[in-house]
Amino acid sequence: MTRYIRRAAALCLVLLVALMVNAVRVQVVEADRLDANPANRRTVLARYAEPRGDILVEGRPVTGSADTGQPLRYERTYTDGPLYAPVTGHASQTYGTTLVEDAEDAILSGTSPRLSALPLFAGLDPGRRPGGHVATTIRAALQRAAYEGLAGRRGAVVALDPSSGRVLALVSSPSYDPGVLSGTGGPVAAAWARLNTAPGRPMLNRALRETYPPGSTFKIVTAAAALDAGVVTNVHAPSGTPDPYRLPGTRTLLPNEAKGCDDASLAYAIRWSCNTVLARLGVEVGLSRMVRTARAFGFNDPDLRVPSRVAPSNFDTDMSPDRLALSAIGQYDTRATPLQMAMVAAAVAGGGEVAHPYLVESVTTAGGGLVGRTPRRTYAQAMTPSTARRLRELMVDVVERGSGSNAGIDGAEVGGKTGTAQHGVGNQGTPYAWFIGWARAAGAPRPAVAVAVVVEDAAARREEISGGGSAAPIARAVMEAALEADRRRGKDDGRQGLS
Structure with missing residues (x-):
């Protein structure tokens, strides 16, 4: 009898070990595969069982969560959805997440181990943590000024703090309400189909994901390269460039829209946007130096994140001198996002x-405990400080005496550069109107804002479209909002100091 008991006990032990091995296999070895299995509803149900953390603008939530009472209980809601959609993106139970909703999804959904009191042991915590909050760098007044300035026209606006790199405004137009995509079912599918087939492509983030020929705004990059290389030592000296200018190795003549460009100085060429002078300077600087300078400003960088992914801006690294001449004035294959051109303006201002x-700016727990803050980082030194100082003077001249007069602000120093970019087959498309610039309040130690504006469908006759006429007024409104916000902040700081 004892022998049979021993055999039964041994069999039970083997079965127990088999059960333990199988539990380890399911819980550890195959856990990720089972979690990712589309048939496993537990992960999805758990994801939407609690409210999602909020995205904040100046401390105010621009997102929320609504209790639907359905199995996927909480749906995302948006305050001023079209205004902030280029920042927030959407969080859809059907179509996933985009932009900040995607980049900070782990924080917002409560799955990030950083939300745990003991992050290294977060995996041992059986409970699901409440979603954390994400504070953005956006300033509400600047965002609204940019949005209302575009007024539904196709285009984009980006405003940066030149000193820190904070994105103060990020607008893409036309926009959409991400709330219509939050849930499931027929209405959400219909909204998705409608938005994806709309001629204005409202779900395209033109500020971060669309690249345009930057036109004459790229001349600031070329001028920086020429000054740093010593190709130009006196910005007021005649350049010796004829009007028109024959592209090297070809019979093609490059004309100017502006008058007085024959033998014009760099200062005059920037003020009135002479193609010939800057095209020739690009050739004289040479391909390797032009590529190096463009890269320092941010071109050809496929890894740029803010934290949302940014489409790489392009400056060709292998081209003939005639194509280099065209690329140096923002044409040929040169393409840039509005964020990239805002970085160009910010480099001059900074x-x-x-x-x-x-x-x-920062992420916090649901209770407000700080999880992390984005530090200031240097991206690159795009030019020497002396070159930046000379370019600031030239850009101020553009606004005070040249093509950018519509960007001027009383009582402030404003620098800018206009651009009109040809595109399409035979350059027959409606030109893109560009403006990049920066503004400094009187008496302030440094510029408060740098901005880039592009308008795809400027409301004017084709021959009258210009960055100074279509884009500069939008930039001025955004810069005025930035200066006013800084003025108010200074007053508030003064009151707190006296209290």
Whole structure:
């Protein structure tokens, strides 16, 4: 009898070990595969069982969560959805997440181990943590000024703090309400189909994901390269460039829209946007130096994040001198996002240094405990401080005496550069109107804001479309909002100091 008991006990032990091995296999070895299995509803149900954390603008939530009472209980809601959609993106139970909703999804959904009191042991915590909050760098007044300035026209606006790299405004137009995509079912599918087939492509983030020929705004990059290389030592000296200018190795003549460009100085060429002078300077600087300077400003960087992904801006690294001449004036294959051109303006305003742009100021737990803060980082030194100083003077001249007069602000120093970019087959498309610039309040130690504006469908006759006429007024409104916000902040700081 004892022998049979021993055999039964041994069999039970083997079965127990088998059960333990199988539990380890299911819980550890195959856990990720089972979690990712579309048939496993537990992960999805758990994801939407609690409210999602909020995205904040100046401390105010621009998102929320609504209790639907359905199995996927909480749906995302948006305050001023179209205004902030280029920042927040959408969080859809059907179509996933985009932009900040995607980049900070682990914080917002409560799955990030950083939300645990003991992050290294977060995996041992059986409960699900409440979603944390994400504070953005966006300033509400600047965002609204940019949004209302575009007024539904196709285009984009980006405003940066040149000193820190904070993204102060990020607008893409036309926009959409991400709340219509939050849930499930027929209405959500219909909204998705409608938005994806709309001629204005409202779900395209033109500020971060669309690249355009930057036109004459790129001349600031070429001028920086020429000054740093010593190709130009006196910005007021005649350049010796004929009008028109024959592209090297070809019979093609490059004309100017502006008058007085024959033998014009660099200062005059920037003021009135002479193609010939800057095209020739690009050739004289040479391909390797032009590529190096463009890269320092941010071109050809496929890894740029803010934290949302940014489409890489392009400056060709292998081309003939005639194509280099066209690329140096923002044509041929040169393409840039509005964020990239805002970085160009910010580099000039910031003394030649490009601060890494960022959109998330900090993340916190649901209770407000600080989880992390985005530090200021240097992206690159795009030019020497002396070159930046000379370019600031030239850009101020553009606004005070040249093509950018519509960007001027009483009582402030404003620098800018206009651009009109040809595109399409045979350059027959409606030109893109560009303006980049920066503004400094009187008596302030440094510029408060740098901005880039592009308008795809400027409301004017084709021959009258210009960055100065279509884009500069929008930039001025955004810069005025930035200066006013700084003025109010200074007053508030003064009152607190006296209290």
